Amino acid sequence: MGEVFDIELFRSALRLATPLALAAMGGILSERSGVVNIGLEGQMLMGAFVGWAAAVALGSGWLGVLCGVAAGVLLGFLHALLTQRFRADHVVSGMAVNLLSAGLTVFLLRRFFERPPSASGVPNWSLQWLQPIPLLGGLLSNQSPFVLLMLVLPFALHGLLYHTMWGLRVRAAGESARKSRLAGINVVSIRYRCVMLSGALAALAGTYLSLSQLNVFTEGMSAGKGFIALAAVIFGRWTPLGATAAALGFGFLDALQQRLQGETLFGMRVPSELLLSLPYLLTIVALAGLVGRSTPPEDLGRQEEGE
Amino acid sequence: MNDSRPVVVHMEDICKRFGAVQANNHISLSVRQGTVHAIVGENGAGKTTLMNILYGVFPPDSGTVTLYGQPVRFRSPAEALQAGVGMVSQHYALIPRLSVLENLMLGGEGASFAPLPRAQVLARAQELARVIGLQADWDAPAGTLSVSQQQKVEILKLLLRDARVLIFDEPTAVLPPADAESFFALLHRFTEEGRTVLLVTHKLQEVLAHADEVTVLRAGEVVATMPVRESPGAPPQIDARTLARLIVGEGGVLPEEELLLGKRLDDKPRLRVEGLTVPPIRSRAGLKEVSFEVYPGEVFGIAGVDGSGQAELIDALVGLVSPARGRIWLNGEDITHALPSVRLRKGVRYIAEDRHLRGAILGWSVAENSALGLHRQGGFGSALSLSFARMKEFAQRIIARFAVRAPSADAPFSALSGGNQQKIVVGRALMDTPALLIAGQPTRGLDAASTRAVHHAIREACRQGAAALVVSFDLDELLTLCDRVGVLFDGKLVDIVEGERRRREEIGALMVGAVKGGGA
Numbered sequence: 001m002g003e004v005f006d007i008e009l010f011r012s013a014l015r016l017a018t019p020l021a022l023a024a025m026g027g028i029l030s031e032r033s034g035v036v037n038i039g040l041e042g043q044m045l046m047g048a049f050v051g052w053a054a055a056v057a058l059g060s061g062w063l064g065v066l067c068g069v070a071a072g073v074l075l076g077f078l079h080a081l082l083t084q085r086f087r088a089d090h091v092v093s094g095m096a097v098n099l100l101s102a103g104l105t106v107f108l109l110r111r112f113f114e115r116p117p118s119a120s121g122v123p124n125w126s127l128q129w130l131q132p133i134p135l136l137g138g139l140l141s142n143q144s145p146f147v148l149l150m151l152v153l154p155f156a157l158h159g160l161l162y163h164t165m166w167g168l169r170v171r172a173a174g175e176s177a178r179k180s181r182l183a184g185i186n187v188v189s190i191r192y193r194c195v196m197l198s199g200a201l202a203a204l205a206g207t208y209l210s211l212s213q214l215n216v217f218t219e220g221m222s223a224g225k226g227f228i229a230l231a232a233v234i235f236g237r238w239t240p241l242g243a244t245a246a247a248l249g250f251g252f253l254d255a256l257q258q259r260l261q262g263e264t265l266f267g268m269r270v271p272s273e274l275l276l277s278l279p280y281l282l283t284i285v286a287l288a289g290l291v292g293r294s295t296p297p298e299d300l301g302r303q304e305e306g307e
Numbered sequence: 308m309n310d311s312r313p314v315v316v317h318m319e320d321i322c323k324r325f326g327a328v329q330a331n332n333h334i335s336l337s338v339r340q341g342t343v344h345a346i347v348g349e350n351g352a353g354k355t356t357l358m359n360i361l362y363g364v365f366p367p368d369s370g371t372v373t374l375y376g377q378p379v380r381f382r383s384p385a386e387a388l389q390a391g392v393g394m395v396s397q398h399y400a401l402i403p404r405l406s407v408l409e410n411l412m413l414g415g416e417g418a419s420f421a422p423l424p425r426a427q428v429l430a431r432a433q434e435l436a437r438v439i440g441l442q443a444d445w446d447a448p449a450g451t452l453s454v455s456q457q458q459k460v461e462i463l464k465l466l467l468r469d470a471r472v473l474i475f476d477e478p479t480a481v482l483p484p485a486d487a488e489s490f491f492a493l494l495h496r497f498t499e500e501g502r503t504v505l506l507v508t509h510k511l512q513e514v515l516a517h518a519d520e521v522t523v524l525r526a527g528e529v530v531a532t533m534p535v536r537e538s539p540g541a542p543p544q545i546d547a548r549t550l551a552r553l554i555v556g557e558g559g560v561l562p563e564e565e566l567l568l569g570k571r572l573d574d575k576p577r578l579r580v581e582g583l584t585v586p587p588i589r590s591r592a593g594l595k596e597v598s599f600e601v602y603p604g605e606v607f608g609i610a611g612v613d614g615s616g617q618a619e620l621i622d623a624l625v626g627l628v629s630p631a632r633g634r635i636w637l638n639g640e641d642i643t644h645a646l647p648s649v650r651l652r653k654g655v656r657y658i659a660e661d662r663h664l665r666g667a668i669l670g671w672s673v674a675e676n677s678a679l680g681l682h683r684q685g686g687f688g689s690a691l692s693l694s695f696a697r698m699k700e701f702a703q704r705i706i707a708r709f710a711v712r713a714p715s716a717d718a719p720f721s722a723l724s725g726g727n728q729q730k731i732v733v734g735r736a737l738m739d740t741p742a743l744l745i746a747g748q749p750t751r752g753l754d755a756a757s758t759r760a761v762h763h764a765i766r767e768a769c770r771q772g773a774a775a776l777v778v779s780f781d782l783d784e785l786l787t788l789c790d791r792v793g794v795l796f797d798g799k800l801v802d803i804v805e806g807e808r809r810r811r812e813e814i815g816a817l818m819v820g821a822v823k824g825g826g827a
């Protein structure tokens with residue numbers, strides 16, 4: 001058992017947590033403004049595809065990321081349009097985004113790529129100067145820039161949400177649209193921005209999958225990560241730092257699961273299926289509220305009464 | 308006439324229609340600087356609509372608004388606030404889970420991404436709080452404050468923006484008497500400072516005691532605008548009767564003086580509560596060792612400052628919460644832990660204090676809401692089939708008996724005005740004489756005629772053999788309606804007053820824990 005918990009396990013946990021945490025930040029932005037975004041999954045998938053396809057076409061990983069994020073913004077705009085302008089149910093609209101992405105990415109992939117080529121991805125940052133620092137050097141040097149972003153972004157978002165006027169307005173919009181409007185806040189505009197930013201972050205998480213982890217797009221490669229990100233949002237009680245901690249927890253379980261494949265535990269072979277299901281089991285625990293009451297923003301997903 | 312004061316707000320020929328309802332029909336209104344201008348009228352007369360237009364919540368269909376002689380057209384409350392017009396609405400606009408300070412900063416000026424101006428706002432707020440007599444924990448969630456405190460925070464919010472025109476929609480509807488008095492003292496202070504106040508109210512005594520001018524609306528139109536007094540502090544020139552006449556129009560129903568007291572129809576209590584103890588749910592007090600009895604034929608009132616345990620008492624009686632200790636008997640039968648459905652079957656009916664939250668489903672029709680909760684016993688069908696015809700017929704009976712203004716029984720509940728919604732909820736509970744009526748603020752936000760109708764309906768039900776328990780923050784209501792009044796203070800039933808002691812001063816003192824058993 002001793003060799004299970006080495007530095008590589010934690011490096012791998014960071015890598016696996018990255019898409020979850022990035023998408024979770026998107027989820028928080030959207031939900032704090034009052035819009036349920038189960039479209040994270042689809043936005044992530046679309047980001048992964050567009051990012052990869054653009055990187056193939058343009059020959060640059062970073063340009064690919066940019067295009068992927070733009071696609072996420074578009075999907076976010078679609079979700080905002082459906083929920084805010086046309087007052088569609090948030091879950092239905094989010095599901096539509098997911099189905100659209102699942103279908104469209106497969107169609108485009110098969111239509112334009114006979115055999116998906118490798119894209120020029122986003123290279124890891126070596127960060128030589130970090131290496132002498134114990135632990136930190138081992139964990140963070142020669143990692144993807146996405147991993148570093150994942151560790152910084154929550155603090156930025158925390159500052160934004162709790163220490164700026166903008167963040168206050170976002171939180172107010174999520175608590176009560178009617179009262180926020182009485183207080184002079186343009187709720188719809190806030191929600192549009194938050195949902196588009198949410199799409200951007202989920203898509204960014206997607207480009208990490210296709211341009212930093214693998215450099216290739218495969219069908220359905222988001223594989224439920226958008227939903228786990230949503231669970232992290234709930235686990236973390238709609239706070240950036242909490243959700244990131246939850247994402248790191250999920251990432252660690254995932255890494256542990258991969259490490260334990262084929263290992264024996266107390267003289268027994270651990271069934272890999274059981275290990276594979278660990279993060280999902282924990283998600284159910286999270287959603288069932290067993291980690292303590294987690295209260296969503298009061299107006300989350302609620303349509304406003306018409307005048 | 309004191310016409311030297313300049314007109315601050317002038318609304319000219321305002322029209323506003325919601326669906327089939329002409330809420331405002333060519334309304335014109337002029338308000339002079341430094342005055343309290345009262346706006347009165349029945350439910351659905353168009354008062355709140357007019358104020359919402361002035362505050363930029365929605366635009367008028369036609370007509371103009373002039374502020375300090377300049378035509379304005381506010382597209383949002385933010386623009387109105389910028390121009391110095393602020394409103395404290397009937398349902399307070401504070402966001403419960405944001406802190407008091409965050410609520411104060413909300414909607415304020417300031418760059419989006421600059422750090423929140425906590426220190427500056429706090430300093431100014433503390434200064435203003437001293438002026439208006441507000442003591443509050445600035446970092447506490449606004450929802451934990453008492454109603455009076457929340458109202459003061461709302462006022463503070465307007466003062467922070469230096470609003471010169473202050474609109475108050477039913478400001479004293481849920482305030483205990485002492486707090487209402489200090490509220491009006493504050494109003495006069497504002498007018499002395501040169502601010503202008505628009506006061507929407509149902510309480511004619513408030514108009515006579517505090518307003519300089521009054522505008523009466525009826526069915527969306529101005530019936531009269533007249534001065535109440537020559538100058539601030541002078542005695543009123545008009546009386547309540549004149550005003551009430553104008554409000555209801557020819558042939559309308561005037562407000563009641565006092566209903567006759569009821570008679571106990573039986574010596575066996577209908578409801579007996581003993582040692583009832585409920586941990587705090589919606590208030591901070593909870594309920595502590597409360598015992599009392601309610602007899603058939605009588606109306607038993609519960610007085611007390613908001614948050615003294617009323618919510619817990621109601622929840623325990625209707626079966627939404629199991630008490631920690633104590634017993635509840637209905638007709639001698641222990642129902643302490645019975646389900647709400649069982650209690651409904653035994654004839655317990657509930658008029659919820661918040662009809663939107665607990666009393667009705669807004670998206671359903673009037674007919675469906677009429678049957679809500681009665682679907683098991685009202686003969687509205689079986690488990691597998693519902694008789695919509697029966698529901699409609701039942702709804703039509705309620706509509707007829709309580710003079711509900713509804714387009715039809717099929718109309719969506721949300722299309723009704725607040726007062727008419729409440730009449731449906733009350734009618735549902737009283738159509739078939741209940742064994743026990745639990746009523747939480749049954750006339751909250753109702754006009755005089757509707758209030759009278761509800762009171763009469765409760766009285767009539769009791770004459771027919773019902774027992775009623777009425778929780779209200781309006782002392783006048785309790786004194787008008789109730790035979791005996793129990794006073795809650797800090798979760799304890801400190802006294803039950805009846806006969807000689809059933810007086811305003813006595814109850815008011817008990818409510819704040821001033822006498823008998825208060826501290827113990």
